[in-house]
């Protein structure tokens with residue numbers, strides 16, 4: 001079988017962990033999600049509202065069960081990257097944000113970012129997405145896109161700061177598509 005035109009032909013390299021400083025001075029580590037992160041991911045999901053679950057699962061609305069969570073932390077290295085932001089709290093790791101993309105056959109990738117409500121407005125969404133965009137570029141993604149409610153001021157501002165263009169959906173004025181060409 002011929003390799004896909006937009007896929008790197010060499011084996012995919014893991015994304016290195018990166019320590020970042022937020023605007024309140026706290027530090028978190030951005031790293032790839034691992035198969036051993038089940039408990040961290042479950043704790044994270046417990047702190048999110050059902051609306052936020054839809055972002056984390058790229059659209060799933062029902063309550064996630066353990067199989068759904070295992071699917072989240074098991075990523076296909078050929079076409080997916082999931083990055084977690086990990087804080088140390090009382091000597092324990094705590095997942096406080098996550099960003100992911102999944103590439104389709106055209107070389108475009110659906111992406112989403114979700115930050116723990118307690119950790120929002122500290123620059124974490126921007127730092128996580130910047131790292132995700134870098135990973136997407138390395139993995140040969142041509143275009144990142146996300147679909148979100150037009151009323152969501154946080155995602156609108158974040159997308160704008162990252163250079164995404166927003167495109168109204170002709171059939172649904174309540175929805176915006178965000179797009180970023182990265183090649």
Ligand SMILES: CC(C)(COP(=O)(O)OP(=O)(O)OC[C@H]1O[C@@H](n2cnc3c(N)ncnc32)[C@H](O)[C@@H]1OP(=O)(O)O)[C@@H](O)C(=O)NCCC(=O)NCCS
Pocket residue numbers: 052055111112113114115116119120121122123124125126127146147148152153154155157158161
């Ligand atoms: C959208 C979201 C990811 C932003 O994360 P965050 O860590 O709070 O974002 P940052 O702190 O990096 O802020 C980025 C910019 O957005 C602005 N912003 C963040 N939340 C905002 C809000 N609720 N209202 C207005 N502006 C907001 C920040 O002020 C900042 O702008 P600035 O650089 O001009 O100061 C977070 O609110 C979230 O998880 N929302 C639910 C899921 C979601 O909407 N995902 C996006 C769709 S895929």
